[in-house]
Amino acid sequence: MEPVNVADYERLAEQALPQDVFGYYAGGAEDEQTLRDNLAAWTRWHLRPRVLVDVGGVTTSTTVLGQEVALPILLAPVAYQGLAHPDGERGSARAAAAARTIMCLSTFANTAPAELAEAVPGGAHWFQLYWFRDSGVMRELVQQAVEASFGAVVLTVDAAVPARRERDVRTGFRITPDVPVPSVVAALGNPASGPPGELFSLVTPSVTWRRLEELSEFGLPVVLKGIVTAEDARLACEHGAAALVVSNHGGRQLDGGIPTADALTEVVDAVEGRIEVYVDGGIRRGSQVVKALALGARAVLVGRPFLWGLAVDGAAGVERVLTLLQAELAHALALCGCTSPADVTPAHVTRARL
Numbered sequence: 001m002e003p004v005n006v007a008d009y010e011r012l013a014e015q016a017l018p019q020d021v022f023g024y025y026a027g028g029a030e031d032e033q034t035l036r037d038n039l040a041a042w043t044r045w046h047l048r049p050r051v052l053v054d055v056g057g058v059t060t061s062t063t064v065l066g067q068e069v070a071l072p073i074l075l076a077p078v079a080y081q082g083l084a085h086p087d088g089e090r091g092s093a094r095a096a097a098a099a100r101t102i103m104c105l106s107t108f109a110n111t112a113p114a115e116l117a118e119a120v121p122g123g124a125h126w127f128q129l130y131w132f133r134d135s136g137v138m139r140e141l142v143q144q145a146v147e148a149s150f151g152a153v154v155l156t157v158d159a160a161v162p163a164r165r166e167r168d169v170r171t172g173f174r175i176t177p178d179v180p181v182p183s184v185v186a187a188l189g190n191p192a193s194g195p196p197g198e199l200f201s202l203v204t205p206s207v208t209w210r211r212l213e214e215l216s217e218f219g220l221p222v223v224l225k226g227i228v229t230a231e232d233a234r235l236a237c238e239h240g241a242a243a244l245v246v247s248n249h250g251g252r253q254l255d256g257g258i259p260t261a262d263a264l265t266e267v268v269d270a271v272e273g274r275i276e277v278y279v280d281g282g283i284r285r286g287s288q289v290v291k292a293l294a295l296g297a298r299a300v301l302v303g304r305p306f307l308w309g310l311a312v313d314g315a316a317g318v319e320r321v322l323t324l325l326q327a328e329l330a331h332a333l334a335l336c337g338c339t340s341p342a343d344v345t346p347a348h349v350t351r352a353r354l
């Protein structure tokens with residue numbers, strides 16, 4: 001049966017993938033409370049549609065960091081995409097380019113920044129950074145992204161220490177050397193194998209706000225990913241971030257943390273329009289993108305949704321997922337009386353009265 005939404009793609013991906021890989025992609029930390037809460041939190045906001053507006057011509061296009069995108073939905077950085085499909089990160093990047101949006105390449109990707117740029121020369125790419133203990137390796141990776149014309153560095157700040165993912169412990173999920181990770185090869189000199197947490201011990205737990213300025217030497221805008229409080233949102237503005245992503249890593253790091261749909265308001269209020277705010281976590285429908293825009297996000301990122309598309313049908317699957325989400329978004333915008341993302345205002349959303 002032809003998949004007609006993200007949930008259909010998830011079911012098909014579960015059939016297509018080995019159980020341990022599916023568990024790694026789908027799972028979250030510990031009791032997976034935040035993983036579930038991310039999904040549920042979007043349902044606790046309701047849209048307030050306006051009617052009798054001419055919505056004969058709806059566009060989903062907008063800009064992020066000054067760059068035009070055809071839809072306010074970016075591909076989140078997701079590690080090890082080579083395990084989902086042989087197309088891997090190149091496939092996701094091809095789909096993002098076809099959809100005219102941005103793809104964030106993970107530090108733990110199976111493709112190096114230079115390889116990605118070579119495979120998809122016209123694509124818009126951002127580089128997600130984990131700050132390695134060996135800052136020489138970190139510098140080399142960012143420098144490669146700069147030379148490959150990536151548009152931003154996305155520093156992930158919600159993963160100071162490796163995750164506790166019990167699904168992976170139970171399935172014995174391991175990274176194996178047959179799908180190498182260029183950043184790990186650069187750090188260790190060989191394609192290491194082991195549970196993801198072991199590879200993650202290459203990342204330093206000691207980076208603080210003071211060290212952010214070291215990233216300015218690369219000349220790329222710095223986006224901080226993983227902010228969920230007003231306090232840190234203010235610090236992000238004060239330390240020169242160009243934008244931030246309200247994110248809890250898709251419920252994969254701190255279990256019991258606030259769902260992102262609920263954190264968005266306090267972050268947007270604290271930022272006071274100084275920098276762009278994006279959000280990710282649990283977004284599975286175009287109507288939820290409208291809620292995110294109404295709550296003050298400039299754009300959203302999706303992780304698992306495009307990963308399911310990749311697992312089912314490689315680059316074509318990612319493209320189809322993006323097409324579905326874009327169609328849902330255009331539909332929801334029209335039914336809310338909006339002809340573009342710019343028309344969405346805080347008045348288009350209200351807290352659900354349950």
Ligand SMILES: Cc1cc2nc3c(=O)[nH]c(=O)nc-3n(C[C@H](O)[C@H](O)[C@H](O)COP(=O)(O)O)c2cc1C
Nearest residue numbers: 025076077078079106156249250281282302303304
């Ligand atoms: C399998 C998987 C791997 C991920 N790897 C990374 C990563 O390497 N770096 C990062 O910043 N975030 C990573 N994330 C988090 C995503 O960027 C994003 O925050 C999250 O997936 C959003 O939630 P969603 O999957 O519900 O859309 C990963 C998420 C998943 C599901």
